[in-house]
Amino acid sequence: MKALVLSGGAGTRLRPITHTSAKQLVPVANKPVLFYGLEAIAEAGITEVGIVVGDTVDEIREAVGDGSEFGIEVTYIPQDEPLGLAHAVLIAREFLGDDDFVMYLGDNFIVGGISGLVEEFRGDRPDAQILLTHVPNPTSFGVAELDSDGRVVALEEKPKAPKSDLALVGVYLFTPSIHEAVRSIEPSWRGELEITHAIQWLIDQQRNVRSTTISGYWKDTGNVTDMLEVNRSVLETIEPYAEEAEVDDGSEIIGRVRIEKGAKVTGSRIVGPVIIGADSVISDSYVGPFTSVSEGCNIADSEIEYSIVLKDASIIGVRRVEASLIGRNVEVTPAPRSPSAHRLVLGDHSKVQISS
Numbered sequence: 001m002k003a004l005v006l007s008g009g010a011g012t013r014l015r016p017i018t019h020t021s022a023k024q025l026v027p028v029a030n031k032p033v034l035f036y037g038l039e040a041i042a043e044a045g046i047t048e049v050g051i052v053v054g055d056t057v058d059e060i061r062e063a064v065g066d067g068s069e070f071g072i073e074v075t076y077i078p079q080d081e082p083l084g085l086a087h088a089v090l091i092a093r094e095f096l097g098d099d100d101f102v103m104y105l106g107d108n109f110i111v112g113g114i115s116g117l118v119e120e121f122r123g124d125r126p127d128a129q130i131l132l133t134h135v136p137n138p139t140s141f142g143v144a145e146l147d148s149d150g151r152v153v154a155l156e157e158k159p160k161a162p163k164s165d166l167a168l169v170g171v172y173l174f175t176p177s178i179h180e181a182v183r184s185i186e187p188s189w190r191g192e193l194e195i196t197h198a199i200q201w202l203i204d205q206q207r208n209v210r211s212t213t214i215s216g217y218w219k220d221t222g223n224v225t226d227m228l229e230v231n232r233s234v235l236e237t238i239e240p241y242a243e244e245a246e247v248d249d250g251s252e253i254i255g256r257v258r259i260e261k262g263a264k265v266t267g268s269r270i271v272g273p274v275i276i277g278a279d280s281v282i283s284d285s286y287v288g289p290f291t292s293v294s295e296g297c298n299i300a301d302s303e304i305e306y307s308i309v310l311k312d313a314s315i316i317g318v319r320r321v322e323a324s325l326i327g328r329n330v331e332v333t334p335a336p337r338s339p340s341a342h343r344l345v346l347g348d349h350s351k352v353q354i355s356s
Contacts, residue, residue: 001122002099003041003072006088007034007106008054008079022056024106025063026227026325027310029234029292030260030277032063034106035070040113041104042071050075050095051106052088084192086182089174098176100125103195105170109230110214114171117212121173127207128178128199131169133214141167142196144211152209155196157188168196169214177207224325231308232290235273245276260295277311294328302332 007024024034041049049072053060057078067074077092089096089103102118121129130152132144138159145154145163154163172195181198188194203209238258245259248266255272259265262279270276270287277295287293288305298314304321310328315321317334326332335342342354 001046001118002048002050002096002101003046004077004088004092004096004101004103005034005037005041005049005051005106006085006103007056007060008052008082008088022059025056025059027292027294027308028109028227028231029238030275030294033109033230034060034064036109037104037106038064038067038070038072040110040115041102043113044102044115044118046102046118047072048075048099049073050077050092052077052079052092054079054082082192084187084190085195086185086193086198089178089182089195089198090193093179096176096179100173100175103172103174108170109233110169110171111233117171117173120212124210125175126210127175127202128209129173130199130209130211131171131214132166132211133169134165135167136165138162138165138167142194143167146211150211152199152203152211154203155200157194157196166211166213172199177202181205227308227325228290228306228323231292232306235275235290235292238273238275240272255289 007022025032038049049067051060051064051074053076057076061076064074075095077095079088079091102114117131130144135141139162140158142155142157143159143162143164144152144166146166147153178198181201182193184201185193185197188197199209238256240256240258242253242257242259244261245263245265247253247259250267251265252269254270257270257272257274259276260278263276265276265282267284268282268286270282271289273289274287274291276282276293277297279295280293280297283300285299285301286303287299290306291304293299293309294311296312297309298316300316302315302318302321304315306322307324307326309326312328313326313330315326315332318332321332
């Protein structure tokens with residue numbers, strides 16, 4: 001069995017972060033989202049992995065390499081344009097061959113991995129097996145309609161009038177029969193080959209399509225709100241650690257706090273769950289629960305909580321930062337008192353909230 005991991009999307013909902021970084025590499029608890037998926041695939045006993053890549057191929061290739069660090073062997077599959085999930089299957093035909101495979105969206109996060117699902121699929125081998133979960137906003141997802149016996153009877157991509165609240169989770173399992181399906185469908189109104197249409201084709205052809213409704217934690221990390229929520233979930237599981245870091249007697253460390261090698265904490269209060277990356281400096285500050293600070297950051301005379309701070313960012317003299325995603329090499333400082341004005345340098349698609 002093989003795996004096909006999709007990492008070619010543009011990440012428009014995470015701009016401006018994704019103007020300069022692949023959305024699949026935005027870190028959760030200081031580890032790229034994509035890595036959690038690759039680890040789950042390896043834990044399921046799958047070693048041959050094709051990664052579909054787009055404009056950010058160089059960055060993803062640099063981060064993942066040949067896959068040996070994850071215990072897998074990676075083949076990179078270029079996709080000139082993000083033309084749909086079924087299109088990704090189409091262009092991966094040579095890599096997939098006649099093997100069964102799991103398709104995993106690289107920006108999705110599933111607690112507990114996929115080992116049980118893969119084992120179940122290997123035992124029964126339906127033509128397709130999909131994961132579903134109840135969501136409050138089904139119009140934003142592919143939605144499944146089930147009959148009274150729980151069988152999948154229809155799928156619809158981002159419906160205006162959903163027939164259920166069961167959304168497709170970003171993990172799919174297929175036998176080679178999916179290749180006939182993706183060749184048999186036409187682009188949707190969005191100009192994309194939709195995987196929901198391909199699975200619907202299998203249903204219409206009386207093929208065996210099964211579903212599993214998961215009650216565990218799943219998130220599509222395509223926007224800041226969901227990124228922060230996933231970060232919170234992962235931080236709740238971290239083990240405290242600070243053996244190779246420097247923490248002075250004037251600092252207070254409470255709860256689950258991991259301080260990585262070379263980091264320095266002085267005169268500060270850190271309330272976990274929190275992770276402080278390698279070589280970061282926290283001085284005279286408060287770092288509150290559910291905060292991830294990446295490597296090489298500098299937080300001084302500031303307060304921050306429920307946030308993600310990326311590599312080499314600095315937050316100096318800021319009264320309070322909450323529910324924020326701070327990009328790489330960003331500088332956050334207070335505005336000068338005179339004149340009474342805010343001075344901003346912001347990239348396209350930025351969002352800023354200012355206390356008046």
